[in-house]
Amino acid sequence: MAYQSESLIAQAREIREASGVSQRALSERAGLTQSHISQIESGKMEPGLSSFIDLTRALDLEVMLVPKKLVPAVLSLVKARATRDMHIHAGQPNDKRFARAERLVKKMKHLYGSSADLDRIEDTLRFLRRFNISDQEMQLVRALIARLERYQASAQAAPVVRDIAQNLQQLRNSIVHAAPSEPRPAYSLDDGDADADA
Amino acid sequence: MAYQSESLIAQAREIREASGVSQRALSERAGLTQSHISQIESGKMEPGLSSFIDLTRALDLEVMLVPKKLVPAVLSLVKARATRDMHIHAGQPNDKRFARAERLVKKMKHLYGSSADLDRIEDTLRFLRRFNISDQEMQLVRALIARLERYQASAQAAPVVRDIAQNLQQLRNSIVHAAPSEPRPAYSLDDGDADADA
DNA sequence: TCGAACGATACACTATTCTATATCGCATAG
DNA sequence: CTATGCGATATAGAATAGTGTATCGTTCGA
Incomplete structure (x- = not known):
């Protein structure tokens, strides 16, 4: 089903797996349930746009609109870096x-x-x-x-x-x-406190 | 609603309008109803992923996943192209x-x-x-x-x-x-209009 | 051999999308 | 004044997304 989105979803899945993130971990970060993610990834269900965005954001990805003409350019740009770059901070x-x-x-x-x-x-x-x-x-x-x-x-x-x-x-x-337009310089990698509150 | 998708949808809408495609025309090409498109664009409804893809494809756009780090690069690439396309270059x-x-x-x-x-x-x-x-x-x-x-x-x-x-x-x-409030670049750039008649 | 984590699946239920159709108010062209 | 095209909106119904919870078979490490 949903032939159009297949490739995008497959992509997201590959990236998730390459990053060593489990469906459960992702589900927490993305705010969806694991069962939901499973069904999306296996093509049994078609996510809504915002669910998909939630998913990809949790994978450090952005969904972008690119004119068809520029797709190859963007693709080469992404591919060049993508292979070694994708690493996700495990516990956040x-x-x-x-x-x-x-x-x-x-x-x-x-x-x-x-x-x-x-x-x-x-x-x-x-x-x-x-x-x-x-x-x-x-x-x-x-x-x-x-x-x-x-x-x-x-x-x-x-x-x-x-x-x-x-x-x-x-x-x-x-x-x-x-922060008018500047990307913030990524602090907050420390946070030594364990996540145990209710 | 749906903070995440807003910007993407707005983008799609801008492009549709900039291309002079009506919702009705787009609805035929994309295989959705006009009312559906209207509600999506006005934020009254959140499209499914594949609906959104259908929409964008009909606008000659691709939905792509881009690592966050590369977003600025891709953005500049896309924008450069867009402005170049929109610019009146003598001799073009x-x-x-x-x-x-x-x-x-x-x-x-x-x-x-x-x-x-x-x-x-x-x-x-x-x-x-x-x-x-x-x-x-x-x-x-x-x-x-x-x-x-x-x-x-x-x-x-x-x-x-x-x-x-x-x-x-x-x-x-x-x-x-x-283009009511949009800062279109360069109106008065060339009212002299040297006109490349090459 | 046990146990933990993984992904896949089931099920009941709710909320939402999406279609189809029709209409509205508005602007503009004839 | 009439016709046309635009986007917004209404409504009813069918389809499906999405939640919550729970389980299953498998793999892997202790």
Whole structure:
């Protein structure tokens, strides 16, 4: 099925395997379930565009639109470097946290209905996830996520959710402002703290 | 919604509009319905991966996976090409074609008398020539010019000419409509228009 | 031989895509 | 004023994506 996407998916799979990432590991980083990934990779299911993007992003890839004429050029460019370049930092607790948080939000939307604030949180999480954020910033994010988890089922969740949304938004804004167009210099490779919180 | 895919979809839309392809036309080529395309473009719906691929293929684009590190490189490659294509370079084939087409129209007016349609064609050609148009748009223009050349002396020229005038007009409209706030490079670059008549 | 991690699969259920068709308001050309 | 083409929108139904959870067979290392 889905003849068009086959090659892209196969590509993604190859890269995943070449990077030594298991479906389960990827599923956490991408925010999908392992079973989902399995079915996508084996062609039993066709992913939505954003699922696919989530997948590829978790593999350090970008989905790009390229004019047909330029495909060979881009291809040669990519291939030249791709073979030895693909290495993924194995454990990235931050990513895990984000994935977890995103799933939490998704679940909340399910259970209690969508809301502007939840949408905003979701978007902002996705945004922040793409950036290499500093430890300090991540601490804030972690605190906010923890708070969200704590209050998810409470009766007064609404104002809390709103507050969290606002905080995340502010963080995002500050980052955007600080980084006009430049790629951030990749900090955050340290993060010595084990990932054991709930 | 779907923060990740937004930019890709926006890109596709820009390209569609820049190419003067309507949603309806695209829907036929891509095998989706117009309403579907509308909802995707306006963010009201998230396309499946293969729908998106269908869309982009119909726009002469390829969806590619690029390692994050190479994104800037690829981007510059694509952009360079795009701007080069959109740039009016004196002595480029595009300009030649326009010059030729304008001469042809002038000749026709001479021989067969002026007409509203011919006037419109002339007008539109002048407009388009001054504008930076993409490859795809130019292909359409070329096709239309070729048709004009073919039918210039035929007995049933009139309806053909009218049709061509209409097509050009539409192209023009779509371009104007598509670029409300967009920083198109170099309008006033060459109002002097030294005109490479090589 | 045991156990852990891998990928594949099943199943029940929900949410969403996608089609098909029709209409709307709007701009523009005849 | 009428016709046409544009994009946005509505609605109903069929198809399928996606979740959550659980299991299976296999491979591999201890």
